[in-house]
Amino acid sequence: MTRFGSAVNVFLGGLALHCAILHISKETGDSLKRLKLIKHLLSVSPHLLEKKSAEGWTPLQVACSILDPDVISYLISIGANQHSRDKLGRNLMHSLLSQLGLQNNDNPDNLRKLFDMFDKKALKIMLCERSSVVPGAATPLATWMRNDNNCDRWPHVIKVLSEYSTGEELEMINGEGDLPLHVVSVFRTFVLLYLVRYINLTIN
Numbered sequence: 001m002t003r004f005g006s007a008v009n010v011f012l013g014g015l016a017l018h019c020a021i022l023h024i025s026k027e028t029g030d031s032l033k034r035l036k037l038i039k040h041l042l043s044v045s046p047h048l049l050e051k052k053s054a055e056g057w058t059p060l061q062v063a064c065s066i067l068d069p070d071v072i073s074y075l076i077s078i079g080a081n082q083h084s085r086d087k088l089g090r091n092l093m094h095s096l097l098s099q100l101g102l103q104n105n106d107n108p109d110n111l112r113k114l115f116d117m118f119d120k121k122a123l124k125i126m127l128c129e130r131s132s133v134v135p136g137a138a139t140p141l142a143t144w145m146r147n148d149n150n151c152d153r154w155p156h157v158i159k160v161l162s163e164y165s166t167g168e169e170l171e172m173i174n175g176e177g178d179l180p181l182h183v184v185s186v187f188r189t190f191v192l193l194y195l196v197r198y199i200n201l202t203i204n
Helices: 003-011 015-021 030-044 046-050 060-063 067-078 092-097 108-115 120-128 140-147 151-164 182-185 189-203
Strands: none
Touching: 003 067, 015 030, 015 046, 015 060, 015 092, 015 120, 015 189, 060 067, 060 182, 067 092, 067 108, 092 140, 120 140, 120 151, 140 151
């Protein structure tokens, strides 16, 4: 890294890679330029791959938080840690699911493409891990269900998640003592019926 590049990285608290990932522009070709910059930063400063922010976020978790498939795929391809968690216990799936629907990205096929980038075993583990975010002891599914108000998309998102998980998270209570079934029961009956059907299938 040049002296100027090193100075900038120091000024940014060693978070130059995080900033490069977060830089979003609608200019033509900008996405390729950004990926080129990310690759350059890692070629001269490989340690940035696992550098954590004050909140405990690695570059891969930042990429998951903005649902950037190109960056996610590249970072995983060079060995980024898929088991990293932030200071609140949130893993990559907590961050990824928190963005569903905000960028018209909750199409089932798009979700599958995202999940297929991750190691299958790591993904199953992540889907059952809990964070300390309100209401506490919440899996990625529980956190997403609590924060997403568009119940119309719940069935197909839950269906896709069920293809990659063991189904354990559907039987895990959060810090308030609620199962996912309890959460959906106050919203839409058809979602509740879908969950009941899925749980019965996994048990039988």
